Amino acid sequence: MRLSKYFLPVSKEAPSDAAIASHQLMLRTGMVRQNGAGIYTWLPLGLNVLKKIEQIVREELNRAGAIEILMPTLQQADLWKESGRYEAYGKEMLRITDRHDREMLYGPTNEELVTDVFRSYVKSYKQLPLNLYHQQWKFRDEIRPRFGVMRGREFLMKDGYSFDLTPEDARRSYNRMFCAYLNAFERMGLTAVPMRADTGPIGGDLSHEFIILADTGESAVFCDKALLEMPAPGADLDFDADLTAEVEKRTQHYAATDEMHDEAAFAELPEERQVSARGIEVGHIFYFGTKYSEPMNALVQGPDGQMVPVEMGSYGIGVSRLVGGIIEACHDENGIVWPEAVAPFHVGLINMRVGDEACDNACNQAYAALTDAGIDTLYDDTEDRAGAKFARMDVIGLPWQIVIGPRGIANGVVEVKNRKTGEKSELSVADALAMVRPS
């Protein structure tokens, strides 16, 4: 993409009302624009990141056997009356009345709606297991939205739901999501720690939050260092196999949010393994059995001919929240430092003297070569001065910068800079291309 044809409204000043780094940086780099309390427009740079996260989530869930659907944003109140949550949910639920005075709501989550879809079609254990997910905008009318997309009101969530005949099968579905989540977060360049969690308004008796560590995290977290050092199960994991060992390898270690923290148990860890930090919740999984299927009469026939309420779990990832969460975990004093897999572009190409024929030609050739190699490139072909161009590339945080100027051209080299390490190299165009090629 040529910057002269793009829409990248980067500003120099940090906005005064943004309290945390990700919110400041997202506004400064023109990733989002606020349209109201907790409501944002995603501008091109921000949308690129959002879509990359969405795609990683999609691929990792599909790999684990989940199936994508798309439920609507608005729901009928009737379903929530069946489950008993319509009154219970409180003011965070945005209630709406249509022109025919029907009670509706903007979905804050989808247990009821997906249970209704399920019960319309599935009647037999032979159609199980089933795991349906979607990535759709939700609305929660937070009393005090803040921290930008980290605690917005309209937000993009992946929520998935598993359906099984027995608690044992449901536990297997839970384990599949447990592992898929670790894989997804690792692909985004994050270390996510699963922590035993409170089940809150969703209900149920088994639940884990997935927490990434960042100084600005919303809550105190405590865990065994071993969990930070353990790689995710990986793409080769056989999701049809028994994953109990994969899960227990992690749950055997101490990890808890402050709500669930057990000071005494934590103190038993060797001191060098006690990690006490701040964390950001990026995912949350629940096993809640028949909490919704029972009142909503979502029954399936077992092999014995009996109709029983289906066993369910639900699985959330905060897709738009992750954009802020990744920035919290990945930035320095000059701006964002994107992990490769979620970077809005892979390379920033800077033309140091636009209008100079040799420089323009060299840049055009490099840009064509990068594009031909399938490398997403943002080409700064604007007439801004060099300092502004460097600062802008640094703050938007693309993994690699390639700088082409008259002096380098005379010597047959370009400058390649790694945004994360700051390391600079002078290389031929061919060597530069080889260096920045995604691993």
Added chain:
Amino acid sequence: MRLSKYFLPVSKEAPSDAAIASHQLMLRTGMVRQNGAGIYTWLPLGLNVLKKIEQIVREELNRAGAIEILMPTLQQADLWKESGRYEAYGKEMLRITDRHDREMLYGPTNEELVTDVFRSYVKSYKQLPLNLYHQQWKFRDEIRPRFGVMRGREFLMKDGYSFDLTPEDARRSYNRMFCAYLNAFERMGLTAVPMRADTGPIGGDLSHEFIILADTGESAVFCDKALLEMPAPGADLDFDADLTAEVEKRTQHYAATDEMHDEAAFAELPEERQVSARGIEVGHIFYFGTKYSEPMNALVQGPDGQMVPVEMGSYGIGVSRLVGGIIEACHDENGIVWPEAVAPFHVGLINMRVGDEACDNACNQAYAALTDAGIDTLYDDTEDRAGAKFARMDVIGLPWQIVIGPRGIANGVVEVKNRKTGEKSELSVADALAMVRPS
């Protein structure tokens, strides 16, 4: 995708309350499930099609220089008060009050919001032209939603907005979208005819609807047959060039919806070129100048230093409506007949005797070969009887079917069926693969 691991709730009966073919077929094939009046869940098969259409729209708009963003579904009422449309819009606008009693609404369209985004960042003609689009769910509280996704209340629309300094530049932006739309619809396998249209509540003085012909179309349309025979401008079109000739090549021919129909002008056409049919609107483009920029004070500085209201146009494509529209245009007595580019899968592979080792092996090998070749395949590995399998593949309308049974295996052949022509061939697996490979 193995059907045994998929979620494809195909039913035999046409639902009684669906009045048109696309609505019946979408319910029968489990593409969507209704959750309320004019509100649908997209099940896996339907979502596949929706995403393909969305991606074609994205690629063709990007090719024409438009830039993707994503605006929220909910908007502040204040912006609509600035433009004067808050009261004017009537009951189709879903009005919402949040917990702090702020007036909000579910966006039925986005002229106001995008103008607000624009005026926050763009101050000079040097940042123009600019064309921003998004693909986001909209809500219009239709008094009588019907025809399934063709006239739903919650629907997916691509809406784009162009910003230019002068009316002449705005006309160039309009022409770019005019051509991009023709390219997008042609890629979907549709012949879309641009017709001079009424501008309605959007306003302005220049507008074209893009209409596809189908017997069940919502309105009568009249056009010169030449328009049905003219190919789209094509992917090689230079969108930086003057596109006036491309546009006039089409607008010189008679074409009008019934609202704009001029019986006398139509009668002047040679009789064999008079096409009088029913049509479905799938896109609509508008040039409306300063209708929103003036009241909303979206000003840009021209080369002469003067601040002037920016010239705008807006451009809509009914993305979810197109799913129904394509089915209306592409079905037969056995079900849907998808154009290749939007088919939910490219090939349906039928195992005629699941459990028979030779048959299972042959199917597994063919499935692996298709998958390795990057061909999206739905593999029917269920134990349903052959008749049910054939009927299901026919009704969901994948472009190709490959049928593998014991008799064919004995002769070293599989059967390949073209869904559209009904033509069947007995071929080796290798020849079958060559035949179904996407063009």
